[in-house]
Amino acid sequence: MNSVGAFLSTAALLVFSVGTALASDASFYTETIPAPMASAQKEVVQALSHGHFKVVMNLDILKRIEAKQKVLHIPNLNQGGYADARAVVFCNPFLFSALLNNDWQAASVCPLNLTLLSKGGNTTVIFPRRAAYTHATKASLVGMKIDQMVISSLQTIPGSHP
Structure with missing residues (x-):
C-alpha cells in the first residue's frame, strides 16, 4: 500500500471510530454547529483565523476514502451515514515554538487538526485536546x-454548543 493509501486508511479509522470514543473520553472537545458542512467549515476557518491560527x-476525507473504498478493502464504510467528513489542519508558530522550547518531543503535537462530521444539516467539530499529550x-x-x-x-461560532 502506498503512502496515500496508508493515510486514507488511517484517516478512515480515525474519522469513523472517533464517535465511539467521544462519549467517554475527555481527550476530545466536541461541539455541534447547526449548519451544513460548507457553511460550518467556513465558520470554523474564520474562527480559527480570528483566534491567531x-x-x-x-x-475532504469522506470523498477521498469513498473514491478508494474498494481498493482499500474497507467494508461497510460510513455506517453512521455521515453526509460529509473533513479534516482541517492549522498552526500557530508561537505555540509551536513554545512546545519545542519546553519539551522538544511535545512539538510533535503540531500541526493542530480537527475533524468535521456532517449529518442531518448539522456539523460536529471534533478537536483532540493537546493537553492529553503534553500533560506529563x-x-x-x-x-x-x-x-x-x-x-x-x-466557541465564537454562531450557534455552536458543546
Missing part, C-alpha cells in the same frame, strides 16, 4: 494554552 490544509511533560502549560485558545475560538 493559520489554516494550512482542508481535506515540561510543555503541559503550553498544551493547556493551545486547548484554551482553540476551544475559545470555536
